Amino acid sequence: MTITKNGILDKVGIWISSLCAVHCLALPILLPIAPLIGASFFADAWFERTILSLSLLVGFWALFSGFYRYHRQLYPLYSLSVGGLIYWNKGMFGDAYEPLTIAVGAFLLISAHIVNLKLCSDCKACEDH
Known part of the structure; x- marks a missing residue:
C-alpha cells in the first residue's frame, strides 16, 4: 500500500491547510491575549510563512x-498553486x-487535496497497486 493510495498525504495536507486558515482567521481575536500566555510568536510573519510552506510542500x-x-x-496542482499564491499574498x-x-486561498488548497483523493480513488491504475 502506497502513501498516496490511502490518502495519508492528502489528509495531512487538508489538516495543515485548515489549521493555517484557522490560525490566520482567529489571530486578530486571539492577538491581544497572546503576550499573556507567551505565544506572541504566533503573530510573526515567519511563523505564518513556515506553516504555509509546510502546507505547500506536503501538498x-x-x-x-x-x-x-x-x-x-x-x-x-493548479488549484494548489493558485491557492498558495493567493494565501502567500x-x-x-x-x-x-x-x-x-x-x-x-484555503479553499483552493483544501479542495486540491479533496480532488486528488477523489481522482486517486476513482483511478483504475490505483486499483492495480
Missing part, C-alpha cells in the same frame, strides 16, 4: 504523487479583504 508531494503514479490530471487587497483572501 505538492501528495498531488504530484497522485499525478505521476495514478491519474495524470494537472488541475489539482493575502494582504494584496488590503486589510479589509484579508479574511476573504485567506478563505479563498
Whole structure:
C-alpha cells in the first residue's frame, strides 16, 4: 500500500491547510491575549510563512504523487498553486479583504487535496497497486 493510495498525504495536507486558515482567521481575536500566555510568536510573519510552506510542500508531494503514479490530471496542482499564491499574498487587497483572501486561498488548497483523493480513488491504475 502506497502513501498516496490511502490518502495519508492528502489528509495531512487538508489538516495543515485548515489549521493555517484557522490560525490566520482567529489571530486578530486571539492577538491581544497572546503576550499573556507567551505565544506572541504566533503573530510573526515567519511563523505564518513556515506553516504555509509546510502546507505547500506536503501538498505538492501528495498531488504530484497522485499525478505521476495514478491519474495524470494537472488541475489539482493548479488549484494548489493558485491557492498558495493567493494565501502567500493575502494582504494584496488590503486589510479589509484579508479574511476573504485567506478563505479563498484555503479553499483552493483544501479542495486540491479533496480532488486528488477523489481522482486517486476513482483511478483504475490505483486499483492495480
